[in-house]
Amino acid sequence: MWYQDSFDVIVVGGGHAGTEACLAAARMGCKTLLLTHNIDTLGAMSCNPAIGGIGKGHLVKEIDALGGLMAEAIDHGGIQFRTLNSSKGPAVRATRAQADRLLYKAYVRNYLENQENLTIFQQPCDDLILENDQIVGVSTQMGLKFKGKTVVLTVGTFLAGQIHIGLNNYQGGRAGDPASVDLASRLRDMPFRIERLKTGTPPRLDARTLDFSVMQEQPGDTPVPTFSFMGKTEHHPQQIPCYITHTNAQTHAVIREGLDRSPMYTGVIEGVGPRYCPSIEDKIMRFADKESHQIFVEPEGLTTHEVYPNGISTSLPFDVQMDLVRSIKGFENAHITRPGYAIEYDYFDPRDLKQTLESKFIQNMFFAGQINGTTGYEEAGAQGLVAGMNAACRVQGKEGWTPGREQAYMGVLIDDLSTLGTKEPYRMFTSRAEYRLLLREDNADIRLTEKGRELGLVGDARWQRFCEKMENIELERQRIRGVWIQKDHPAAEQLNPMLKNPISREANLEDLLRRPETRYQELMTIDAFAPGLDDKQAAEQVEIQIKYAGYIERQLDEIDKKKRHEGTLIPTDFDFSQISGLSNEVVAKLSDARPETLGKASRISGITPAAISLLLVYLKKHGLLRKTA
């Protein structure tokens, strides 16, 4: 049976990718359907209750800059906020917040329910409806069919999930939810390359059975940071601390004795786990000389006693989990509320996707989130937004868009995935970005909001605030270039203690601010320089833009140089073996990755500049040399 209405964009899956995808499409005015197997789990955090961190916080700010929900939701659901790397430079500072799962989830669900142009329907999706190589709709478990011009698949961990606790294993999505097996097997019949990954979670504990007095308290920062550029500290609920404890020799002994029943060490699990998030048994085996490992004891919310002991993810049998938990300081009497487990799941080789996250094989079908081999809510949300936006562009007959590597971590993420693929659950790190000094949390809006407005992603309130901020920055930069001070000026007496070397000749405020030791707010306490900006975000920009100026310029230069053939398109069905002179190895690598552009081709490991030249000459010879938009 066909559902009465047809949709512009159908989003399958209501996780963090699905949420941002359907919201983006709806904001752009598309008639959008969110199809989820369970409305009650919309906005659920299936892993640890936290948003942000280095690299990840950057992604959240970018989602926010494009009008997305994640930053706003965590501002309303966050119970401990910190700025990481605050002692280092602004480029690598990142916000991280601990979430109250229920508050976060409630905020997301409420927001979705009130989004204009968005319809929500609960039914597991178990098939895709294709016409030739084009998707035209989906059908659900009870045989209901939905017609859609485009479909965004965000079915994450649920794809053919296999949960392991000790040597026992069973099919399942995240613990407590069913795995979507039908859809997985349907997708397996399509021409995609499918691989297995694995990830894990720690056992959860009952806070009433823990002794926090022997752990180290870790309070949030004051003043409390916010995530959204529109965020206010008043949005935050009550703030509470986290705690830190450690594993010890006894913990390690317990784990070693249990290894013969570990699915990891007995070869039951085949999927590849992340290098940066090893299970506790992995940590102990690989770093045998380390006597102790940190555990961050994170509250799951204000109204629950459950805590998340971050750092002891494990798939050891339950009796070993009990012993290892109780060997830890402060956990001696701990009650485990949910056992830890490892989960293996399918993912689709993201090299089969275009830069817009559309499938290279099936038109109008987009993939976003964990299904593409990433891990983390932030990575999922970022892809969701890009996929939803590009689906909407397709419907509206507009050219698709994805930020470049020089514009956003989103761009780095999607370029890495679609060019290089991934062998482990992909997580963002700042070291993945070439232009780290440009891609900062603090300027995500300056990088993206204007483009977001143009696409229809950014609402009036945000746009107005953005324009005001930009104007403040511009006016203040003009002002401080015009404020001069001579060395015999009376204000020099106030100024010189703030400087490493006292001023020796006339200088303007910009010169002074360029000195690494000066601070904008401090300089503004000098009457001759006042009044400074009340707009804190704008003031921060003025300071950072001036201090980083040389480096920013250099990175912009570097970007310009790389632009040359970056957007030169390679035809989709191009046969690389036609090009004489390319080694077999290079042909194999290119055929495997099917890069869409010369720029992407040049980033594939083992592709030499000479190979790119040969490709270029070939394209030119055959009249295929065209630029993308």
Added chain:
Amino acid sequence: MSDNSANKSLTNIETIAAQATPPGRGGVGIIRVSGPLASHAAEQLLGKVPKTRYAEYLQFLDANKQVIDQGIALFFKGPNSFTGEDVLELQGHGGPVILDMLLKHIIGLDNIRMAKPGEFSEQAFINDKLDLTQAEAIADLINSSSEQAARAALHSLQGDFSNLIHQLVDDVIHLRMYVEAAIDFPEEEIDFLADENVSNSLNGLITQVADVLAKAQQGAIIREGMRVVIAGRPNAGKSSLLNALSGRESAIVTDIEGTTRDVLSEQIHIDGMPLHIIDTAGLRESPDKVEQIGIERAWKEIKQADRVLLMIDSLQDEDVDPTQFWPEFFNQLPDNMGLTIVRNKADISGQVCGYKVSHEKPTITLSAKTGDGIDALTEHLKQCMGYEGNAEGGFMARRRHIQALENAQQHLLTGQEQLLSFMAGEILAEELRITQQALNEITGEFTSDDLLGQIFSSFCIGK
């Protein structure tokens, strides 16, 4: 930003420079500069931009305005030039040292870099300066010249120099690992930026780069010219051939003591172009340990050669393909290695001396003893040099390496300043990233994922 790129033409926004004539002591050596900064380079080198399309006789200056050379300077305004960009051509005396000094000055200017092998032709082709029918020839040129460049780079990276560079790269990676881990994993109790180890390692690196640079600039490491290795069975007449070849131009022969007791190398010049002739131990199965080592070294030379002269006895039946009677040799020979068959002892076999192609291989019949046919061989080698020696000589390779090292040095120093004065870890990280990028040009790529791999295998990361 993507909107802007749509409007940009395909033209190169970078300015590139390289030697446009084959390496060696030709009568004239040409340096070509192509791109938007070509006129800027002219001002720096000549004190003026020559009138478009007029040859002017001018002095070529170095960075301190000292005269390096004098010669003809030509300036072409794009698109009416070989590459379609603004082009400056300097035609000076052909000596490698002078050309190297000129090139050094040019690529020392901001935003001018050394051209990749074949890049001028590539540019010309992309800018419609060359016919479509020339596409294959351009492709061949890019291919052969990048292979040549790779080989020249390999030669430049011999022995000590190579060890020092690799040690340097390893140490840069090691330091980056600490710095990047401290940035990406601030909660992992590894804040090394605050640690003295970082500034100590940085100091160490700066000393190392200075050492390597000093060594590279001594020039002892690199030998200019095509390497021709004489290989064959014992007693095939290899040493006689070496004597015959070097004897002809004994006036300018410099004997270089072989690095091993049984590999002898002599430099000769043909028409002013340098050539290394390397004599090796006869190849055979031998129970003698010392001889075995000699044979091993012979193979090492063969694998690094630009061309191998395989000496066989002209008493061998000419109708049998050499690959037939000595398959083990051909199996071990690297793919695409230039090979010439030399049929020696024509004075005994009575065969006619000279050049012909036999079994699809260039074949020279001669007598090393009497000298008959040596002419044909030198003529043949000259032809080979014209093609194989076309792209990059050792000086170019070394110039690339030195430039990479100088870049690395510059960024290490800036990084150190940022760290010491301002504790700016993210800037140090940026400078180290660029340092590594520069060194990658010598040792090959090292990706951010490789770096993450190093971090995860060295530190226990992960909540």
